[in-house]
Amino acid sequence: MDTAPFTGPVGGHGGAHAVAAARRHGVDTMFTLSGGHVFPLYDAAVKPEPVMRLLDVRHEQTAVFAAEGVGKLTRHAGLAVVTAGPGVTNAVSGVATARFSGSPLVLVGGRAPDARWGQGLLQELDQPPLFETVTKRAWTVHETGAIASAVDEAFTAANGAHRGPVFLDVPMDALYDQAEAVLEGGAPAPDRSPDPGEVAQVARLLSEAERPVLVLGGDVWLDGAEAAALEAAEELGVPVVTNGQGRGLLPGGHRLLANRARGAAFGGADLVVVAGTPLDFRLGHGLFGGKDGAPLAKVVHLADSADQVAGHLSLAASASGDLGALLRGVAAEAKPRPEAAEWAERISRSAAEAAASDADVLASTSDPIHPARIYGELNRVLDDDAVVIGDGGDFVSYAGKYIEPKRPGNWMDPGPYGCLGTGMGYAIAARLSRPSSQVVTLFGDGAAGFSLMDVDTLVRHRLPVVMVCGNNGIWGLEKAPMQMLYGYDVAADLSPQTRYDEVVRALGGGGELVTDPEEIGPALRRAFDSGVPYMVNIATDPENVYPRKTMGV
Structure with a gap:
């Protein structure tokens, strides 16, 4: 624009x-x-x-x-x-x-x-x-x-x-x-050139590290630094973890993409360079390393402005400014050690092994449907430029694990605020901003209740998008933790197999309910071919909740 x-x-x-x-x-x-x-x-x-x-x-x-x-x-x-x-x-x-x-x-x-x-x-x-x-x-x-x-x-x-x-x-x-x-004419843009001394310090730490990891977040995309990020990652040859709208900065399948070996990468790292995302709960508040009694990793924070640099922990270094210039500058000055290449190869093998181990669950024939099967089928029909939108908790957690965008700027979720109800607005934005791309919104059945009436907006303005609802009839992020804490749960159940597809049809779109795992793929193809707002409402197993170690607090 x-x-x-x-x-x-x-x-x-x-x-x-x-x-x-x-x-x-x-x-x-x-x-x-x-x-x-x-x-x-x-x-x-x-x-x-x-x-x-x-x-x-x-x-x-x-x-x-x-x-x-x-x-x-x-x-x-x-x-x-x-x-x-x-x-x-x-x-x-x-x-x-x-x-x-x-x-x-x-x-x-x-x-x-x-x-x-x-x-x-x-x-x-x-x-x-x-x-x-x-x-x-x-x-x-x-x-x-x-x-x-x-x-x-x-x-x-x-x-x-x-x-x-x-x-x-x-x-x-x-x-x-x-x-x-x-x-009047606009004021000139401020100078955001990074401090050369800060760049040199970050490069020195990367040159000394044996087990470095690079984290790329949403601000890298928003700052127009996607090309610089990919070039820097490949020049440095370090494992890369992406989060939020940073997903896709390294395309799915890239040899350095470590999202499927995130635990091993963070647990064994001696240096973590975090670029363009806060050191919040999604990144363990910046506490990396410590595996098998090893010391915590040194942490470097690269931010698009000085006020975004983390202040809640002791950083080994930090730098702020134009993220493209920062990443290019650091990559140009750093001289990674041979041990860092061996480390990257080890993490790459771990990521490949984890991806290979997904095959069975992505093709699961279980009845009720395992949520992962939906992503096994969806990955087969997504184009490289598809915009994938996550609006939900448990169901979208599976998406974060099994969907890796092929291009930057093609993943959308509520971000660290975690507000459900973003899906319809994001779908509207995606259809207008990317008119030739597939647009798919992944709803948990809880999240669908926040905004599904705006299918009417999609219909009135002729904005075809595909909606996929993982319908397990519960608030999945709440039910299991409450049972763990108290031995029972309340206020965590929804009506099973609610016909969200019929809501969409009543508002002028299309849709269908899927209860057989073998029908997921054909239903998705019908949805993308329909040319209208279309809901694939998939009844999933409420016993298959996404495994998590913490409640994110």
């Missing part, structure tokens, strides 16, 4: 000012749910030419997740517009998800008019304080003539490293009023 070069005068109502500024940042779609507080934004979107697409949804959370999904896929902030009060509060979880994932996003909210503020107006609420902890910035613009520059600032902030969401609300009277203003 290219940034439009427009500068100059803008006129008309406040909505025209806002849309002109958004167009300047390449925005071509506004995700929304209709509300009178924001009508001028719609008016500006549909006239004059070029028309900005209005994509209206059935719940504000879907609008925000769709805009966030556009940010994840295109690496430029998407735009969501919601009406005042409950429209804004319905958007909070989506904004928090973007903040934790580092996704560029701009949310514009309606607001009760200033002229009668404090008189108990409909949906009168001071909204920016709700977003202060989950945005890069949240504020109100009160003057019509200041709206264009405020929207421009919002997109500039959202798209700047470290990326994230920005919230702006506009009182109804300011949005409806007329004004003239000038949209």
